[in-house]
Amino acid sequence: xxxxxxxxxxxxxxxxxxxxxxxxxxxxxxxxxxxxxxxxxxxxxxxxxxxxxxxxxxxxxxxxxxxxxxxxxxxxxxxxxxxxxxxxxxxxxxxxxxxxxxxxxxxxxxxxxxxxxxxxxxxxxxxxxxxxxxxxxxxxxxxxxxxxxxxxxxxxxxxxxxxxxxxxxxxxxxxxxxxxxxxxxxxxxxxxxxxxxxxxxxxxxxxxxxxxxxxxxxxxxxxxxxxxxxxxxxxxxxxxxxxxxxxxxxxxxxxxxxxxxxxxxxxxxxxxxxxxxxxxxxxxxxxxxxxxxxxxxxxxxxxxxxxxxxxxxxxxxxxxxxxxxxxxxxxxxx
Amino acid sequence: xxxxxxxxxxxxxxxxxxxxxxxxxxxxxxxxxxxxxxxxxxxxxxxxxxxxxxxxxxxxxxxxxxxxxxxxxxxxxxxxxxxxxxxxxxxxxxxxxxxxxxxxxxxxxxxxxxxxxxxxxxxxxxxxxxxxxxxxxxxxxxxxxxxxxxxxxxxxxxxxxxxxxxxxxxxxxxxxxxxxxxxxxxxxxxxxxxxxxxxxxxxxxxxxxxxxxxxxxxxxxxxxxxxxxxxxxxxxxxxxxxxxxxxxxxxxxxxxxxxxxxxxxxxxxxxxxxxxxxxxxxxxxxxxxxxxxxxxxxxxxxxxxxxxxxxxxxxxxxxxxxxxxxxxxxxxxx
Numbered sequence: 001x002x003x004x005x006x007x008x009x010x011x012x013x014x015x016x017x018x019x020x021x022x023x024x025x026x027x028x029x030x031x032x033x034x035x036x037x038x039x040x041x042x043x044x045x046x047x048x049x050x051x052x053x054x055x056x057x058x059x060x061x062x063x064x065x066x067x068x069x070x071x072x073x074x075x076x077x078x079x080x081x082x083x084x085x086x087x088x089x090x091x092x093x094x095x096x097x098x099x100x101x102x103x104x105x106x107x108x109x110x111x112x113x114x115x116x117x118x119x120x121x122x123x124x125x126x127x128x129x130x131x132x133x134x135x136x137x138x139x140x141x142x143x144x145x146x147x148x149x150x151x152x153x154x155x156x157x158x159x160x161x162x163x164x165x166x167x168x169x170x171x172x173x174x175x176x177x178x179x180x181x182x183x184x185x186x187x188x189x190x191x192x193x194x195x196x197x198x199x200x201x202x203x204x205x206x207x208x209x210x211x212x213x214x215x216x217x218x219x220x221x222x223x224x225x226x227x228x229x230x231x232x233x234x235x236x237x238x239x240x241x242x243x244x245x246x247x248x249x250x251x252x253x254x255x256x257x258x259x260x261x262x263x264x265x266x267x268x269x270x271x272x273x274x275x276x277x278x279x280x281x282x283x284x285x286x287x288x289x290x291x292x293x294x295x296x297x298x299x300x301x302x303x304x305x306x307x308x309x310x311x312x313x314x315x316x317x318x319x320x321x322x323x324x325x326x327x328x329x330x331x332x333x334x
Numbered sequence: 335x336x337x338x339x340x341x342x343x344x345x346x347x348x349x350x351x352x353x354x355x356x357x358x359x360x361x362x363x364x365x366x367x368x369x370x371x372x373x374x375x376x377x378x379x380x381x382x383x384x385x386x387x388x389x390x391x392x393x394x395x396x397x398x399x400x401x402x403x404x405x406x407x408x409x410x411x412x413x414x415x416x417x418x419x420x421x422x423x424x425x426x427x428x429x430x431x432x433x434x435x436x437x438x439x440x441x442x443x444x445x446x447x448x449x450x451x452x453x454x455x456x457x458x459x460x461x462x463x464x465x466x467x468x469x470x471x472x473x474x475x476x477x478x479x480x481x482x483x484x485x486x487x488x489x490x491x492x493x494x495x496x497x498x499x500x501x502x503x504x505x506x507x508x509x510x511x512x513x514x515x516x517x518x519x520x521x522x523x524x525x526x527x528x529x530x531x532x533x534x535x536x537x538x539x540x541x542x543x544x545x546x547x548x549x550x551x552x553x554x555x556x557x558x559x560x561x562x563x564x565x566x567x568x569x570x571x572x573x574x575x576x577x578x579x580x581x582x583x584x585x586x587x588x589x590x591x592x593x594x595x596x597x598x599x600x601x602x603x604x605x606x607x608x609x610x611x612x613x614x615x616x617x618x619x620x621x622x623x624x625x626x627x628x629x630x631x632x633x634x635x636x637x638x639x640x641x642x643x644x645x646x647x648x649x650x651x652x653x654x655x656x657x658x659x660x661x662x663x664x665x666x667x668x
Contacts, residue, residue, distance in 0.1 A: 010587045012594045014423070016430040019592065023423035026588075029553030038387050039552065043422055045379040050427050052649050053372050054642045054661055057432045060424070064415045071405005071415075081398045081405075088377055089348070089357035093384050094394045096350040218373065219363030253344045254360075258353065260346045308388045315386050327388055 020047040033328045069210040077169040082113040083211045086257035087220075099238055100303040104146045105293040109259040111241045112229065114167040119157060119182035125279070127196040128183040134163040134198025136285045138271055142191045143232060143292045150191025151294060154234040157184050158195065160227075165203030194279070199268065199286050200226035202251050215256065222256050225249035232292065238300035244290055266290060301325060354381040367662045403544040411503040416447040417545045420591035421554075433572055434637040438480045439627040443593040445575045446563065448501040453491060453516035459613065461530040462517040468497040468532025470619045472605055476525045477566060477626045484525025485628060488568040491518050492529065494561075499537025528613070533602065533620050534560040536585050549590065556590050559583035566626065572634035578624055600624060635659060 009025045024040045049055070055063075073080040085091045091110045099108045122128070143151045159182045161167050168180040187193045207215060207222040215222050226249045232240040245252065245265045252260060269287040276283055308327040312320045319330040343359045358374045383389070389397075407414035419425045425444045433442045456462070477485045493516045495501050502514040521527045541549060541556040549556050560583045566574040579586065579599045586594060603621040610617055642661040646654045653664040 011589055011592055012587050013596050014426055014592050016427055019423045019427050019430075023592065026554060027552045030551060031553065032551065035551060038389070038393065041383050041387050045383045046422065046424055047427055049375050049379045050424060050431060051645055053375050054431050054638070054645060055372070055428050056660060057428055059372065059660075060419070060428045060432075064413070064419065067401065067415050068405055068408045068413070071402055071408065074402045074405065079398070079402070081401050085394070085398065088380065089353045090380055090384060090394070092348055093350055093353050093381055094389050094391055096353075097384060097388050098391045098394075217364060217366065217369060218361045219365065220360060253346050255345055258345055258348050258357065262347050304388070311385055311388060326390060326393075 016051060020044055023047075034323060034326055037328050066210055066214070073209040077174065078206065078209075079113040080206075080209050080211055083205055083209075084214075086110055086112065087205070087211055087215060089258050092258045095241060097307070098304070099240070100300065100307055101295060102146065102299060102303065105295045106240060106242055107261045107263050108240055108242050109261060109264060110243075110257050111231075112257065112259075114169060115157070115159060115229065115231065116169055116176070116179065116182070118168075118176045118179040119159065119184045120179065122183040122185060122195070124185060124188060124192070124194055125196070126183055126185070128158060129160070129162065129181045129196075129198045131162040131180070131198055136281065137197045137199045137268070137288055138194070138275060138279055138281050138285050139197055139228075139288045139290075140192075140194045140275075140279075141288075141290050141292060143187050143193065143234075143294060144191050145237075146293055146295060146299070150187075150189070151234055151237070152187055152189045152191060154187040154191075154193075154232050154237075154294070155184060156187065156193055157229075157231040157233075158182065158197070159229045160197060160200050161203050163198060163201060165201050170206075196279075196281065197228065197288075200228050200246060202226050202249055205256055220256065221251075221254065223251045224255055224257060225251035225260060227259070228288075230292070232294055234294065236297055237294040238297055240292070240294055242292075244288065350385060354378055357381075368657060368660055371662050400544055400548070407543040411508065412540065412543075413447040414540075414543050414545055417539055417543075418548075420444055420446065421539070421545055421549060423592050426592045429575060431641070432638070433574070434634065434641055435629060436480065436633060436637065439629045440574060440576055441595045441597050442574055442576050443595060443598060444577075444591050445565075446591065446593075448503060449491070449493060449563065449565065450503055450510070450513065450516065452502075452510045452513040453493065453518045454513065456517040456519060456529070458519060458522060458526070458528055459530070460517055460519070462492060463494070463496065463515045463530075463532045465496040465514070465532055470615065471531045471533045471602070471622055472528070472609060472613055472615050472619050473531055473562075473622045473624075474526075474528045474609075474613075475622075475624050475626060477521050477527065477568075477628060478525050479571075480627055480629060480633070484521075484523070485568055485571070486521055486523045486525060488521040488525075488527075488566050488571075488628070489518060490521065490527050491563075491565040491567075492516065492531070493563045494531060494534050495537050497532060497535060499535050504540075530613075530615065531562065531622075534562050534580060536560050536583055539590055554590065555585075555588065557585045558589055558591060559585035559594060561593070562622075564626070566628055568628065570631055571628040572631055574626070574628055576626070578622065 009022045023043050027039045030036050070080045095108050143154050185193045204222040226246040227243045229243045245260050247265050247267050271285045271287045305322050312327050317329045320327045343356045357377050361373045362370050364370050404414045429442050477488050519527045538556040560580040561577045563577045579594050581599050581601050605619045605621045639656050646661050651663045654661045
């Protein structure tokens with residue numbers, strides 16, 4: 001038994017100075033070394049947070065009540081904890097850790113809480129939005145490798161709001177049967193995928209719940225700049241979760257969830273007469289073009305491991321092992 | 335406007351290396367300097383946690399789902415977030431920070447999630463438990479100052495489980511109208527308070543929810559050693575939240591919520607013939623005696639501030655101010 005090796009502590013007379021090491025010691029009974037490491041860092045940071053702020057019982061209770069309200073606000077179509085993670089920058093951070101990108105590839109950004117699995121597979125050229133009030137937008141995109149080779153057969157999940165700034169799932173009568181502003185496309189042999197959408201608009205993240213209250217007390221607005229989400233999947237390549245943002249949006253530099261990156265900001269054009277004929281769109285239709293670049297799993301794994309090693313060295317625990325892509329201090333590996 | 339002084343960042347191109355300072359900068363728009371400091375430490379620790387563990391998207395999502403489940407489990411009579419805080423040692427830590435005790439006083443311990451405001455004021459000598467299966471226990475206690483002077487008129491809130499290890503609120507048909515195992519007493523002119531209760535038994539914290547699952551994955555049991563809760567309130571004295579534990583309980587050194595302190599562990603005695611007559615109890619009744627010692631607000635505040643100063647120095651931010659008893663770095667005070 002692995003437990004025989006453990007030094008189970010005598011959990012008595014715990015004080016603000018010795019509680020952390022003892023909680024970590026009792027938690028180290030887990031047989032999962034990665035869970036042990038994650039919990040050890042979690043407990044250590046949570047305790048240091050309380051010690052450094054001298055967290056009062058009243059503040060602690062306010063925190064308990066806040067987290068409870070966040071949980072209560074969650075439904076099948078509203079994930080308030082993801083909103084909380086988004087608005088505190090954790091989502092962007094986790095994406096950048098899990099999906100490191102070489103400079104030659106398309107950057108990732110926050111997934112947000114509105115991706116669903118309702119979108120239907122559609123053929124190239126489909127109109128993904130049924131909103132008659134949206135400004136039509138022709139989207140001509142490609143997906144390639146870092147060396148410029150077209151990637152065919154990539155699955156591309158696309159989602160955007162309607163012209164009022166709401167995703168389909170945000171409507172009370174949404175049933176999942178008629179998704180709108182969503183599609184799943186497959187890139188063709190030239191790595192091309194194209195579709196008809198509407199020009200994205202800014203929208204505020206839901207702020208009628210506890211996260212909205214938090215933003216208000218912090219003097220922050222709840223707006224996201226106009227954007228369209230894209231998620232790419234193709235065997236052998238790292239999952240890419242990203243979005244394109246419109247230049248000169250009023251919230252371009254103050255996104256409530258920290259998602260904007262210069263390389264993902266685009267200028268919309270206008271279709272040419274050739275486009276009008278070829279893609280069957282009206283004159284004057286807005287045009288979005290973008291060439292996405294995916295990274296191979298191999299390249300991503302290498303980069304992720306290299307950054308994990310650097311982080312463990314910085315933490316003073318260079319003696320580590322990568323298990324299933326994630327670092328574990330050597331002392332925790334059997 | 336205070337905001338004119340702020341350097342609102344350009345929130346674009348945020349990476350794993352610069353996201354933290356930028357989130358903290360945008361949060362610093364709050365006009366509440368204590369909130370600013372607490373959020374700064376919270377965001378910094380949360381981000382460092384993700385960076386040090388190289389938290390994966392899958393693990394992040396498991397965390398989101400865990401917290402959501404914890405929130406969903408909360409009801410008026412079940413506070414799963416408090417259980418989570420208790421089982422990760424945060425509750426004990428916050429109590430020890432907020433209620434520092436000089437060595438001459440009674441130590442505090444975790445409040446737990448079962449205190450209610452349903453308990454009725456009762457006269458000294460009342461029986462607080464209606465459980466016919468409980469082993470009768472006579473409790474003779476006093477409450478005094480650190481210099482030994484009796485404290486009269488202290489409000490003492492007492493709560494314990496029944497003989498099956500369940501608090502009244504844990505029963506499905508509990509309405510709040512007939513609290514059991516609870517009382518609020520007032521100490522008399524000699525600082526004495528006495529009552530009839532039942533001998534406490536060990537019980538497991540609720541483990542049919544997400545916190546129970548967490549304990550299981552960590553190889554931990556959910557048991558608390560036999561104890562009785564006490565909460566003291568008296569103007570001029572620091573609120574004392576504590577409990578007494580029975581010596582040689584099987585869980586004395588492995589309390590699931592880290593509450594046991596040697597000074598709070600008691601040996602039960604048996605009543606004398608004099609007790610039988612004076613307190614109208616049966617021969618052989620178990621006896622619990624304890625002399626509680628409260629600390630003045632003044633003493634507590636002084637100790638709390640001293641420890642806050644030490645913590646801020648340790649953090650490398652000695653230039654601080656105490657506002658309403660809590661530390662704020664000077665750079666954040668207008």
